[in-house]
Amino acid sequence: MPDVEPITPRIRQSVVRIPSGESRLHGVWYASLSPEGEEERLYGVAVAFFPLGEERKGCVRVVHELAMEMAAEGWGVLSFDYAGTGESPGGFEQVTWPSLLADADAGLRFAMGMFDQHGRRKSDNNPTVFLGIRLGARIAIEAAMGSRHEIDGYCFWEPVFAGKEWLEELRRRSKFRGTGGSGQGQGEATVSDIDGYPFSAELCRNLEGLNPANVSIGNTPCKLIQISHRNLPSDGMQAVTEQLNCAEEIECLRMQPFWLESDLADYRAIINPTNSWFTSLV
Amino acid sequence: MADAPGELHKRIAEIVVERLFLAVAPEEIAPDESLTLKYGVDSVRLFDMVVGMEDDFEITFEDEELTLENFDSLARIAAKVAAKQAGND
Structure with a gap:
């Protein structure tokens, strides 16, 4: 060799x-x-x-x-x-x-x-x-x-x-694909199946609260x-x-x-x- | 403003080819051909195209309209878009 x-x-x-x-x-x-x-x-x-x-x-x-x-x-x-x-x-x-x-x-x-x-x-x-x-x-x-x-x-x-728009897109995609639930209409559920992933209510709230205007990287x-x-x-x-x-x-x-x-x-x-x-x- | 039917089909065919990166000329897609079966487009990409179409036509599809069946061919897409533009859907 x-x-x-x-x-x-x-x-x-x-x-x-x-x-x-x-x-x-x-x-x-x-x-x-x-x-x-x-x-x-x-x-x-x-x-x-x-x-x-x-x-x-x-x-x-x-x-x-x-x-x-x-x-x-x-x-x-x-x-x-x-x-x-x-x-x-x-x-x-x-x-x-x-x-x-x-x-x-x-x-x-x-x-x-x-x-x-x-x-x-x-x-x-x-x-x-x-x-x-x-x-x-x-x-x-x-x-x-x-x-x-x-x-x-x-x-x-x-x-x-x-985060809010991204989550909404995920919910709609989930609905379209029939993958899991849409994450909506589940009342006080602590976990929502969105696009096949179990999103906690806390994570959904966190994401919905992400304001794009708050993003800054300075110079x-x-x-x-x-x-x-x-x-x-x-x-x-x-x-x-x-x-x-x-x-x-x-x-x-x-x-x-x-x-x-x-x-x-x-x-x-x-x-x-x-x-x-x-x-x-x- | 609503597009004339022929123009609408043409525009939709162009958008479909462009957004789905299909290696085919827009005019070669038959109105009733299934995009998933004939061109191997999966549901993720098809949804991405539908969302893009909302931007292109400045319309919004309701959640209950968002089914694969409603958008699996040029004819079906055109029917949904035309109904939205006419305010009938």
Whole structure:
């Protein structure tokens, strides 16, 4: 057998358990390795924030592919599941907005700890960046607002800031698809089946109370990626660019909403601009 | 303002092709062809298209109208949109 050259850089994917309150969240940490198998120096840290419910499923593969690419570029990347979602312990009926934010903060602290622990920095500028997908964008921003860590850049994929409208869309979709109940007309029920997920009454109240006008990232650099049938920003996305002061940094990708797809054929269209944007911050 | 029937069908066909990313010309879709059976469109994507159509035509479908059967062909979509535009539905 001839010697096989290792693929360089090699990527280590480590399944990690992230302490968050009484729970230990499931996460995956991506970092590149030297040919000797040691973890390479890192440029910075990226944390991915998933959306909820069915939308999360369609994002897992795309985030994995992006994380592999970013790790190859020298980033440490964390993707993780909030308690009650994905592979983290707990049931979805236990998810509340405060629990999501607590888990998001735990994810950020864990990622910073990994970076500090390895402590071998590749440059003087070691940015911490957030990727937020759909409702994950709002979670990312609120996690940043509540953290002592400064966030150096955001990239949001088709962000959702208005919880009430998102929940209403989910209810209507649920009705249309016949997946679970619509979550309406269930009186004082503590849990509503919406699009196949048991939303607690508290989470519904939390989401309905999310005012999009309260979202702010100050002067932090931000890139927005619109994913739709359009080549130009929608009115809603245009308003978001103004709200986040990133009118110069919007990209409109004409592609199917990947969070609704079980299998997206072409990840490159979204991975490349995201990776390039984050790397431009180093 | 309500569209003329021919124009409405044409517009809807264009929207369907565009929003569902179908690899077919709008005029090639027969009015009664099932979008789910003929083009493999699943219910999630079809719903996404229906919501988009509300924006395009500035109409709102009632929750009880939101069934897959009501939107599974150009003819059915056109009937729902036309009724909304006429204020009959």
